[in-house]
Amino acid sequence: MQRDAPVPYGLIEDAAIAVEGDRIAWIGRRQDLPKNVEANCNRHHDARGALVTPGLIDCHTHLVYGGDRAHEFELRLGGASYEDIARAGGGIASTVKATRAASEAELLAQSLPRLRALMGEGVTTIEIKSGYGLSLEHEAKTLRVARTLAEQEPVDVRTTFLGAHALPPEFAGRADDYIDEVLAMLPALHEQGLVDAVDAFCERIAFSTAQTERVFEAARKLGLPVKLHAEQLSDSGGAQLAARYGALSCDHLEWLGEEGAAAMARAGSVAVLLPGAFYFLRDTRVPPITMLREHGVPMAVSTDCNPGSSPCTSLLLMLNMACTLFRLTPQEALAGATRNAAQALGLKDRGVLSPGLRADFVLWDVEQPAQLSYAMGSNPRRQTVHGGRPA
Numbered sequence: 421m422q423r424d425a426p427v428p429y430g431l432i433e434d435a436a437i438a439v440e441g442d443r444i445a446w447i448g449r450r451q452d453l454p455k456n457v458e459a460n461c462n463r464h465h466d467a468r469g470a471l472v473t474p475g476l477i478d479c480h481t482h483l484v485y486g487g488d489r490a491h492e493f494e495l496r497l498g499g500a501s502y503e504d505i506a507r508a509g510g511g512i513a514s515t516v517k518a519t520r521a522a523s524e525a526e527l528l529a530q531s532l533p534r535l536r537a538l539m540g541e542g543v544t545t546i547e548i549k550s551g552y553g554l555s556l557e558h559e560a561k562t563l564r565v566a567r568t569l570a571e572q573e574p575v576d577v578r579t580t581f582l583g584a585h586a587l588p589p590e591f592a593g594r595a596d597d598y599i600d601e602v603l604a605m606l607p608a609l610h611e612q613g614l615v616d617a618v619d620a621f622c623e624r625i626a627f628s629t630a631q632t633e634r635v636f637e638a639a640r641k642l643g644l645p646v647k648l649h650a651e652q653l654s655d656s657g658g659a660q661l662a663a664r665y666g667a668l669s670c671d672h673l674e675w676l677g678e679e680g681a682a683a684m685a686r687a688g689s690v691a692v693l694l695p696g697a698f699y700f701l702r703d704t705r706v707p708p709i710t711m712l713r714e715h716g717v718p719m720a721v722s723t724d725c726n727p728g729s730s731p732c733t734s735l736l737l738m739l740n741m742a743c744t745l746f747r748l749t750p751q752e753a754l755a756g757a758t759r760n761a762a763q764a765l766g767l768k769d770r771g772v773l774s775p776g777l778r779a780d781f782v783l784w785d786v787e788q789p790a791q792l793s794y795a796m797g798s799n800p801r802r803q804t805v806h807g808g809r810p811a
């Protein structure tokens with residue numbers, strides 16, 4: 421797919437891609453392949469009719485965590501709500517306990533299968549948030565595990581500091597003091613090279629807009645981009661706030677209002693849609709897709725891979741759910757896991773197949789792109805190429 425291509429998906433029939441190092445050197449119709457490009461090529465691969473897309477980008481995950489929350493799933497099925505469980509000291513807090521208790525090696529071992537499952541479906545870039553450590557020691561541990569995953573596997577990892585995810589038990593009733601702590605953690609983690617972006621959970625069960633703004637101010641001072649978990653359970657004005665700080669993205673957005681959408685459009689923030697969380701929490705309020713389209717807000721689609729609201733390691737299933745539950749077109753869904761997902765991470769070197777960009781792509785055994793979001797639970801991936809190398 422190429423940027424601004426007039427045909428659906430920017431599809432090129434009978435295409436050729438030339439790769440040099442980790443970059444795309446040339447892409448177009450095979451018959452147009454320049455003679456010198458062909459002559460300089462020392463290895464040819466016949467894609468044998470495969471559909472080739474950019475490597476998939478999962479731009480919102482909480483993939484590194486300890487334990488699971490299957491028991492809370494049972495409680496919810498028995499009638500308890502996600503918010504009830506959170507208020508009773510479960511929810512995110514129970515994952516914080518398990519994550520703190522896990523050693524770095526244990527955390528890595530628990531996270532690796534989740535990463536491999538996503539990579540098995542063609543993910544070449546993934547964002548991983550902290551937010552289950554909630555202290556300098558454990559946030560650093562989480563972010564180091566995220567970095568180690570990228571060293572061990574052929575995948576790019578972007579790390580996001582989500583210190584303002586929930587109130588840790590030792591700060592119960594002292595949310596502002598905990599924000600002071602978050603503000604102290606951020607520069608220390610940044611100094612260790614562990615932070616690519618900063619996120620917060622702005623919600624009535626988490627942090628207020630005033631508290632979120634303090635975090636954003638601190639990020640701005642360090643020159644770090646921000647993102648926000650906004651309007652997931654209520655409209656708290658988080659999107660407008662995030663837009664004022666030029667947020668890369670606002671994520672969830674079930675309760676987003678018109679002013680929020682307009683602010684996002686002005687700021688160039690991406691709307692990251694998380695149909696897994698919507699589905700798993702049996703939400704009924706769909707994010708305002710038509711409004712986002714009308715305002716020209718780019719939409720991304722991601723797994724939100726986390727133990728509480730979206731224990732999901734299939735980005736292809738999310739493409740399907742983005743279409744069935746949120747009524748995205750398959751073309752919008754695919755752009756949501758490629759081009760717009762790259763934008764949500766502030767990455768300009770990937771997400772589309774264009775000369776000069778990273779040679780991250782996937783060969784699929786499908787006839788047409790809509791099959792990627794059409795089928796549930798199938799995985800037509802034949803081969804992934806990450807940075808010009810078979811992965």
Ligand code: DI6
Pocket residue numbers: 511512515585621649652697724726727728729730
């Ligand atoms: N919103 C979410 O959906 C995840 N975090 C957040 O801020 C859920 C986190 C969890 O329940 O463990």
Ligand code: FE
Pocket residue numbers: 480482649724726
């Ligand atoms: Fe999330």
